[in-house]
Amino acid sequence: MAGGGGPDMEVSDEELMRRAGLRQPQEVCGISSAIVVDNIPEVGKERLAKLEAVVMKIMSRFGTIVGKPYFPIDDNGVTRGYVFLEYRNEKEARSAVETANGYRLDKSHIFTVNLLTDFQKYMDLPDEFTPPEPAEYTREENLRAWLQNNDAHDQYAVLYKGGEGCSIFTNTPNEPVPVHEKDYWTDKYVKWSPQGTYIASLHAQGVILWGGENFSRKRRLFHPNVQMIDFSPCERYMVTFNGAPDHDTDPQAVIIWDVRTGEKLRAFNGQQHKEWPIFKWNFDGSLFARMTENVISVYEAPGCNLLGKESLIIRGVRYFSWSPTDNIIAYWTPEESQVPARVALMELPSRIEIRTMNLFSVADCKIVWHGQGDYLAVKVDRFINNRKKATVANFEVFRMREKQIPVEKLELKDTVQGFAWEPHGTKFAIIHEPQAAHGVSVSFYEMAADKLKHIKTLEKKPVSHIFWSPQGQFVVLAGLKQSNGVFEFYDTSDMTLMNVTEHLMATDVEWDPTGRYVVSQVSWWMQKVDTGYIVWSQQGRLLQRHSVDRFCQLLWRPRPKTLLADEEVKRIKRDRKEYSKIFEVKDRMTHSKASKALVERRRRLMSDFTEYRRRVESEITEAQRKELRGGMDQEDGEFDEEIVEYLVNVDEVILK
Incomplete structure (x- = not known):
């Protein structure tokens, strides 16, 4: 080296790279960014340009394609059913393999996508088969762990800070317990699956499904600019919509997914539909249907083919429901x-x-x-x-x-x-407004065994919405948005008014799945001030009040259908009084523990403050105190005395 250093001063290239914090360049295979797309249509030269345009449009979604695609051609001038593509780097190529593999171009052509480097790996396989080592067992997360809560406490998701923050809480009688929290969890909103197994978050590139005890990522569904999502009742399928323009050969507006595998089942056009959801599912998720002009099309899942040979032709059909x-x-x-x-x-x-x-x-x-x-x-x-x-x-x-x-x-x-x-x-x-009267009335009816029976009509009520408890019997009559936020809680077994409460400017109401609690919300999406939510009991008693910065939405986590038979459910309801005694004792113990914990917390805070004050007083000298008072000593200073009087009570005596 320069400077007369001897052999002992020589440094290798590897050592220089290590000291500089760099890694030595590695030899890269030139075909690592190339892929092979198989199962494409076999066409002649006259249709090759159109096929190339379709393939480029589809595969360009996953990265930037370098150069022109290469279609091998046989002796008759017909393509061989596969094409070679090259991306800018290996990362984009691998992304294309993961996402485009299994892409359904039409009924007869489903893409099979592989890296070009994989072919060499397959060619180098030994002639003799060697059984692989058995993989170590990995315990899967319990996707329904929240149902094992001993007190049957439910969970809910809260989206706040204008959508930048999202948290999962367990609802307890005293205060919510945080379960999971994440910033920038979604770009738009979140949604629970119908049975509560997954929570879906929407992003610019598609949808992510989260689940398990730690809410880890389970599936990633690639659908750029996704706007709306919908689950089938069985949770096995999901529908996503991004509003892409209709295309005869390559629809992309609406996609049906298999939730368990993340596989794309089929895509549909969606511009002609003006309401969401576009597809409506039957009760068990085996059939789904959509309506266009004079036509109701019913499809089978998971094949996504028409039920029967053709759609239902119904002249002038305006609406349908399963x-x-x-x-x-x-x-x-x-x-x-x-x-x-x-x-x-x-x-x-x-x-x-x-x-x-x-x-x-x-x-x-x-x-x-x-x-x-x-x-x-x-x-x-x-x-x-x-x-x-x-x-x-x-x-x-x-x-x-x-x-x-x-x-x-x-x-x-x-x-x-x-x-x-x-x-x-x-x-x-029914909320109705009689023509001969001023104000809104609410009427209750019952489907008796022999006739339709009128129960009661509540007249002149500030009501805009009706919210039944998921278990029935209890109902909340709410005046939302511009109706002053008045809530009336009724027990419809005897039409008893249990309580009248208020939540000014409330925009939404959500019952929990068990019907024990109800939440009123002021969403930042609709109101820009006083955002947050209040938790009420089913009788209308205020339990918790939470003011949340730019609060957007609260969603209770759904519960799957009970496994108990109808007779067992009826027996439990019949013996409810016996169970209620046990629950009352448990509730008193819970409140006692909560009160004790609150007292201990306040004592700890007071002790910490007293210790902090003692430490600060010992650090500040008398000279520093005098300097803080502007050089004036408390003993010889002049102070103005001010007397403040408070009215304690008033005794009123009536003289006869």
């Missing part, structure tokens, strides 16, 4: 010329109409299923005054479990603003 417990769809068609409007029930896959009803002077219909599929309510808006004005005339209520499906008619002739079935029961509630 029964929540049976393979039955309800739909309605409007009047046309001399043909009346019609509501029909069709059983699938037989396509037999099991019940129809003709309606006249119809402006619109709304179809609402009972949660257990026992009843179907059709709200009919009828024309009056020569079709110049529409008003609600009646409800048609179908008894689905009775022979020939009889129909009950309820005539209101009022403007209806809301309707809701009791989830587990036979009641329903």
Whole structure:
């Protein structure tokens, strides 16, 4: 080296690289960024340009393709069914292999994508088979661990800071217990799966599914600019929507995914649909359907092929809905010329109409299923005054479990603003505004064994929404948004008003899955001040109040359907008084422990403050104190004395 250093001063290249914090360049295979896409259409020279454009459009989503794709051609000038592509680097190539493998171009062509370097690996396999070493057993996370909580406490997700923060809490009677917290968990919003197994987060590149005790990443579904998501009731499938333009050969707006494997099952166009969800699932997730003009298309899962040879052609169909417990769809068609409007029930896959009803002077219909599929309510808006004005005339209520499906008619002739079935029961509630009165009324009805029975009407109520407990019986009548945030809690077993509360500017209400708690929220997405949420008991007693910075949403974690038989559930309800004694003792112990913990916490804080004050006082000298008082000594200084009087009480004596 320069400077006359001897051999002992020589430093190797490896040592210089190590000291500089650099790694020595490694030899890289020139084909590590190349891939092979198999199972593409075999076409002649006249269609090669179109095939190249389609392949480039699809594969360019996963990275930047370098150069032109290479299509091997046989002696007849026809492509051999595979193509070679090269990306900028190996990372993009591997991303294309992971994401595009299994891509369905059409029914006959499903892509198989591999790295070009993998072919050499497969060619170098030994002639004799050597059984691999058995992999060490890895225990999978319990995806339903939260159900093992001894006190059956539920969890909920909170999105705050305008969407920048997201936390999972366990709800306890005194205060929520943090379970998991993460910043920038999502770019838009989060959503629980129907049975609570996963929580999905939306991102610019697609959707991520999280689950397990530590909420680790389980699946990643690549769908750029995804806007909306929806699960099947069985949680096995997911539908994603990103609003991409319709394309005849390469639809990308709507994609059906297999949640267990992350496999893309099929893509559909979505521009012609104006409501979400585009696809509606039957009760067990085996069928899904969508509606276009005059057509209802029903598909089977997981194949995503049409049920039968063709779609249902129903002239003028406006709306349809699945029964929540049976393979039955309800739909309605409007009047046309001399043909009346019609509501029909069709059983699938037989396509037999099991019940129809003709309606006249119809402006619109709304179809609402009972949660257990026992009843179907059709709200009919009828024309009056020569079709110049529409008003609600009646409800048609179908008894689905009775022979020939009889129909009950309820005539209101009022403007209806809301309707809701009791989830587990036979009641329903209607918000309506009588024409001859000022104010809103809420009426409760019951589907008795022989007739439709009116229970009670509450008049002049500040109500805009009805929220039934998931278990039935209890209901919250809420005035949301511009209705002053008034909440009335009712027990519908005897129509007792349990409490009247208030949450100003409340925007949402969410019952927990067990029906023990209800949450009112002020979302930052709708209101920019006083955001947060309040937890109430089912009787309307305030339990917790939380002010949260830019609070966006609170979502209770759903619970799967109980495994108990109906007879066992009825027995537990019948013996509820015996269980309640045990729970009351446990609740008192819980509150006692909580009160003791609170006292201990306050004592600890006071002790810490006293110690801090003593330490600071010992560090500051008298001279420093005098300097802080502007050089004035407390003993010889002049102070103004001020007397403050407080009114303690007032005794009022009446003299006769």
